C-alpha cells in the first residue's frame with residue numbers, strides 16, 4: 001500500500017522543475033533559430049504568465065491572514081518583540097555580510113577596469129528611484145490599506161497585519177475566536193490553492209525559460225557583451241552569490257540553527273528553483289512558507305512572520321548585486337571611489353535591498369539610489385542591462401534562500417523541534 005502510494009507520487013517536483021528549465025533552454029534556442037523572423041518562443045509566454053499571476057494572486061491574502069494569525073498566536077507583545085528583534089537582526093547582519101562580500105570581490109577582480117562604454121544600452125525605463133530614508137519609513141504606515149493591497153505594496157500590508165494581529169488579542173474572546181477561525185480558514189484555503197498552482201510549476205517555468213532564452217539568443221549584442229568585461233562582471237556576481245549561498249548562509253544554518261544545511265536546501269529546492277526561474281521572491285513566497293512548515297517543521301507562528309517580512313526586506317542577493325554593480329560602473333567610468341564612498345555604497349545597498357520589491361528587475365531599478373548616493377552616472381545602468389536576467393535569476397534565488405535560513409534559525413532559537 002505504502003509502495004503504491006510512493007509510486008503514484010512519481011518524479012519529485014523539484015526534478016520536474018529542473019527538467020522544465022532544461023527543456024526551456026533547449027526550446028528557447030531551437031525556436032529562436034528555426035523561426036528567426038516570427039520568434040515562436042513568444043507564443044509560449046502565456047503559460048508562464050498564468051503561472052506567475054497565479055502565484056501573485058495568492059500572495060496578499062496569504063500574507064495578511066498568515067501574519068495576523070502568527071502575531072495573534074504569539075499571545076503577547078513580548079514574544080512578538082523578541083521574535084521581531086531576532087528577525088531584523090538576522091536580516092541586517094546577513095545582508096551586510098552579502099554586501100561586503102560583493103564589495104570585496106569586485107575590488108579584487110576589478111571587472112570594470114577597461115570595460116568598453118560603447119556597449120551601454122540606453123536607459124529609458126529606470127527613473128531616478130530617489131526616495132528619502134524618512135519617506136520610506138513613513139510609507140510603511142498605510143494611509144489606505146485597500147490602496148496598498150491593490151498596488152501590492154507588501155510592507156504597509158505587513159504593518160497593518162501585525163497591528164491587526166496584536167489587537168485581535170485585545171478584544172472580547174468571542175471576537176478573537178471568530179477572527180482566528182476566519183483567518184485560519186482563509187489561510188488553509190490559500191495553502192490548498194498554493195499546492196494546486198505549484199503543480200503547474202514545471203510548465204510555467206518551461207514557458208518562462210523558453211521565452212527568456214529565446215530573447216537572449218535573439219540578441220547578438222548581449223552574447224557579444226558576455227565575451228568581455230561584462231562576462232567577468234557576471235562571474236563576480238555569481239561568485240559572490242555562491243559564497244553567500246554556499247558558505248555563509250549554510251554555515252549559519254549549521255552553527256546557529258543546528259541543522260544540516262544541505263538537507264535544508266534539498267527540502268527547499270522547489271521554492272529556490274521557483275525563485276530562480278521566475279526572478280520573483282514574492283512569487284516564491286507561498287511555496288517558501290508551505291515547505292518551511294511542512295518539510296522543515298518551522299511553526300506557523302514563525303514561518304508566517306519571518307518569511308513574508310523577509311521576502312520584502314531581506315534581500316542578500318540584491319544587496320550584493322547593488323555593491324558589485326555600483327563599483328563596476330565606477331571602474332568602467334574610471335572614477336576612483338574613496339573608502340568613505342565605498343562604505344556609503346554598502347549602506348545604500350542595504351537600504352536599496354530593503355526597499356526593492358520581490359519582483360523581477362527591482363534590484364536594477366533600485367541601483368539608481370545607490371549610484372546617486374555617491375554621485376555615479378545613472379547611465380551606467382545601461383552597461384549592465386544586457387546581463388540583467390543572468391544576474392536577477394541567481395540573486396532572487398539567494399534572496400529566497402536567505403529568508404528560508406532565517407526561518408529555520410529563528411525557529412531553532414525559539415526552541416522549536418525541526419524536521420530537517
Ligand code: ASP
Pocket residue numbers: 279280281282315317318356357358359360361362363364392395396399400
Ligand atoms: N528579483 C528580485 C527578487 O524578486 C529582486 C531584485 O531584482 O533584486 O527578489
